[in-house]
Amino acid sequence: MMMSRGKRLLFTALLVSAVLSPFIFFSAPLSAWKGSNPAVMMLQDALYPIERVWHGVTSGLGKVMSTYVFVTGAADENAKLRSQLAGVQARIMDYEEQVLENERLRRLLGFSNRSEKKLIAAEVIGVSENAPFQSIRITRGHTAGVKPGMPVVAADGIVGKVIRTGAYFSDVQLLVDSDFHLDVLLQRTRVRGVLSGADRQHCTLSLNKRVEIRIGDTLITSGIVGGFPKGMPIGRVMRITYESDNVAQTITVEPWVDYRRLEEVMVIFNEDQELAKIVETAGPEWLGRALGDPAGG
Amino acid sequence: MLPGHAQPLRPSQLRRAGDAFLRLREVMTPRPVTGKLWLDLVWLLVVGALHHAVLPTLTRLPPVTRSTFLIDLMTPWLTITFVAAPLSRAALFALVGAMILETHSTAPSGLYITAYWVVAVVIRLTRSTLSWRHAFPWLVTLALAELWVMGFELFVSGVAGLSDGPLDFTMVAQMGLRFVLSTGIGMLLARRLMAEPLTPDPEKDAVYDGSY
Numbered sequence: 001m002m003m004s005r006g007k008r009l010l011f012t013a014l015l016v017s018a019v020l021s022p023f024i025f026f027s028a029p030l031s032a033w034k035g036s037n038p039a040v041m042m043l044q045d046a047l048y049p050i051e052r053v054w055h056g057v058t059s060g061l062g063k064v065m066s067t068y069v070f071v072t073g074a075a076d077e078n079a080k081l082r083s084q085l086a087g088v089q090a091r092i093m094d095y096e097e098q099v100l101e102n103e104r105l106r107r108l109l110g111f112s113n114r115s116e117k118k119l120i121a122a123e124v125i126g127v128s129e130n131a132p133f134q135s136i137r138i139t140r141g142h143t144a145g146v147k148p149g150m151p152v153v154a155a156d157g158i159v160g161k162v163i164r165t166g167a168y169f170s171d172v173q174l175l176v177d178s179d180f181h182l183d184v185l186l187q188r189t190r191v192r193g194v195l196s197g198a199d200r201q202h203c204t205l206s207l208n209k210r211v212e213i214r215i216g217d218t219l220i221t222s223g224i225v226g227g228f229p230k231g232m233p234i235g236r237v238m239r240i241t242y243e244s245d246n247v248a249q250t251i252t253v254e255p256w257v258d259y260r261r262l263e264e265v266m267v268i269f270n271e272d273q274e275l276a277k278i279v280e281t282a283g284p285e286w287l288g289r290a291l292g293d294p295a296g297g
Numbered sequence: 298m299l300p301g302h303a304q305p306l307r308p309s310q311l312r313r314a315g316d317a318f319l320r321l322r323e324v325m326t327p328r329p330v331t332g333k334l335w336l337d338l339v340w341l342l343v344v345g346a347l348h349h350a351v352l353p354t355l356t357r358l359p360p361v362t363r364s365t366f367l368i369d370l371m372t373p374w375l376t377i378t379f380v381a382a383p384l385s386r387a388a389l390f391a392l393v394g395a396m397i398l399e400t401h402s403t404a405p406s407g408l409y410i411t412a413y414w415v416v417a418v419v420i421r422l423t424r425s426t427l428s429w430r431h432a433f434p435w436l437v438t439l440a441l442a443e444l445w446v447m448g449f450e451l452f453v454s455g456v457a458g459l460s461d462g463p464l465d466f467t468m469v470a471q472m473g474l475r476f477v478l479s480t481g482i483g484m485l486l487a488r489r490l491m492a493e494p495l496t497p498d499p500e501k502d503a504v505y506d507g508s509y
Contacts, residue, residue, distance in 0.1 A: 011422060014418045014421060014422060015418065015422065017414070017418065018414065018415045018418035018419065021410075021411045021414050021415060022411055022415070022449075024407075024411075025405075025407045025408065025410075025411040028406075028407060030405040030453065031405060031406065032399070032402070032403040032404060032405060032406060033399055033400050033406045040396075040400055041400060043342070043345070043393065043396050043397050043400060044397075044400050044401060046342060047342060047345055047346050047349070047350075047397070047401075050343075050346040050350060051346060051349065051350040054346075054350045054351055054354070055350070055354075058354050125350075126349060126350055126353070126401075127353055128349070128401055128402035128403070133402045133403040133404040133454070134403060135401075135402055135403045137401070163403065164400065171400075171401070171403075173403050174403075177403050178454060179403060179405075
């Protein structure tokens, strides 16, 4: 069967486009959709109500089940928690004393006080399970003042940062996401490094082999870039691998936060100081372009 | 007839009510290609919501808090659309489906658009040579589409240097399960199209005109 000239042209054009499309994709920077462009977020804005209602229904059912059905062992757990609470209360009293002492010493040394950060609580309503692209969806969007780049934390430590905002929701790129990088400090030795997400549960840090490090060492934020306040807990060292080049060691870090159990998080309204300086110099359009938002938002 | 007295339904009214119910059932039956653009888009959005919100909670049943498996609804749904819908519509749905996936995760922008466009083009170029009345072409197409999308995801994350993590047993098992489930769901969705005597006409753009 002979194809007409038009059909042959269409056939060729489609074939060429299919062959070229992966090359075009790889020639662009491999980064996620960022920013708060309404045109990009239109579909997610439309899907959000369904997601919200479903989350409400399932979390409600879950609460009912855990409160009225799965109560086996509640008395034992209660006793255990009471004993833990007594220990924690004693530690809090000691901690408060230390905070006051720290403040006195800082004043004495002439350090400026740490500014109080504005926080906003949000509920986790969705998880993107597709490894290695890890993100969660929270219930606060740009109507609540959340902006891309804002740090997100939980009671146990760092969760990630906001990468996209819709009207009533935001997507948070998790610390374990393969495209997440954060400046960190080893709490014990004060050595700095850049932590990167590795797989769905861990992060990695590459350091010089001479740096002294032990299994179980804690990592904290350095507060230098990324908008995270200094000293926030990140995770602990769980594995050290020496590279064959005899120069570097790769440290595998287990985050304190269990992302699968996250229910509530806090967004820190903390503009990245470095970023703020760049935006002040280059103008707000620069940020929009850098975030891949043609509208400059 | 006094006001307030209900009049018994006549057979013609009953028939009309029955027809309306059948029409409603037809509209409410989930399927990738209905013949109506707005309805197809609505169903695609519903699939997106199921994919992101509903299925992850069902596959993470308490007290097991870690996700046990992934179900990819989008790929079989779009693959069937690519077979049955005209090219312009297939391209639109590929874009919408890919945007639903990409703007919900941290996957690199363009990953799914590229993956689905390649699937759409390959199907478009080969579909007139296959008989869609039989299960085997559907099975092969759905399986290859799912394999391609999973492979492309892996390639982008691994070879392009986005992931340092090794391919552990859990991940391989999860991918195997995702492949089987998604292909199975695709076969279920394609069942109605198989039942129809659809002879692909190479001169016609759409294999399926929307009337079941």
